[in-house]
Amino acid sequence: MSESSTMPADTDVEDSSKRDFIFLATGATAAAGVAAVGWPLVAQMGKAADTLAAGSIEIDLTKIAQGQQLKMLWRGKPVFVRHRTAAEIEKAAAADPADLKDPQTDEERLTPDTSGNLRPEFLVMVGVCTHFGCVPVGEAGEFDGWYCPCHASHYDTSGRIRKGPAPKNMAIPPYSFVTDSVIKVG
Template structure:
């Protein structure tokens, strides 16, 4: 028959555990500042989102604001521009996307096709396109000839993708929050 003896912990065992715990706390205290310094500073966090009053933008006009160092186009589209964007057969587009898919709902829960918000950087080589230019009266990148329609969708030229839509939401009927 086997005789099982319980081993009593000794003072040496306690010293090993205490030393290990002390070392673990010391390593954690030394490493934490190195990890914490990788967080963005307050100036970067302040630019993470902007609120913009769009109520003063007249129909048929566009403003450009800066968000995270990028130009953002805020366009108040006319009825003709909206109809032209909605009438496009998406099967003919290089980057197929409906006009409605490029919009967000307002505070009333409805889409507002009169407002088009885009990051104004050409998806070919990062140039800034010109507004109300090109065959489709949308955006034209003069560097390499990319042409976008009134919804910011690529129609001609070397750009592979549509102009990106930033994350935004309507805060009120006349204010949006980008980011």
Template sequence: MATLEETNAAIVEGDESLRRRDFINIAAVSFAGVGAVAVALPLINQMNPPADVLALASTEVDISKIAPGQAIKTSWRKQPVFVRNLTPQEVQQANAVPLSELRDPQTLAERTKPGKENWLITLGVCTHLGCVPLGVGEGENRGDYGGYFCPCHGSHYDTAARIRKGPAPLNLMVPEYAFSSDTVVSIG
């Protein structure tokens, strides 16, 4: 039979091995945790938008040189944007269309800002399959309704960029925008 001193020595030795084992386990788990964070951080960080996209989150457009009846094409978030200065006749023509004739019923007032009904700002992306419609440049085909024409599949938009004929299901989208001054519009 073991003496009391031998039993106490075995208990002390067992406690030391338990402490060492606990330390090794804690160190291994900590090391694995640091490794997991080191791997996960770049994976999560790569999901953030790149700097060039953040820089294009909004853009300002000088509209002072756009004469009535003319339009320009600019870029916002790597997509074309049409900025059109409607003539009084085009405004009347758009307002005269009964909403019952429209596939995606919207008035011109819903698509423009109050007091700035002559300024129509839309994304230049056809709602059918994403082609860029014609109608901005001088001499381009504006379709049967005097607005925009998508050459890919034949969608026709009126002067308020509302779909009137063809496969496109919706009007050209109007992005968020605000007039910073009488000559500058901020898109986005």
């Protein structure tokens, strides 16, 4: 299915302090107040939600203020789009890949825009802990990135695993820039 939908203006950007999910489905948007605790909660949405979230999703980056994060359901998985602050970008760039469990630079986790430039202010990743699949909480943990409360994995501001049992960095989904301010995931 190759349908796509564009993020509506008002309801899709979350205040990350609320820890809620926004489920952005193909052709429709559904908001659900599900606490960001565990992947099973998402799985309980069932096949209908998975089916709705198939295809690709276009996201207007101008709707995500700096320091905010969009959380959406895409192909049955939570995807985070975070508009990082300068401090978050600086921290992500400062880490030496040689010190990481899953060595990867911050730049390697970014996709160039239509002009071929990296846009480090926007981090797009699959919001699933690589240990047993819980959904990490943002702006938390010892590295100020994401924290998985299930078994205490700490991710940095690039979504890379820094401490705890998770073996890999959070995954980067396939995405591209449609314009300088719109990306397409999927």
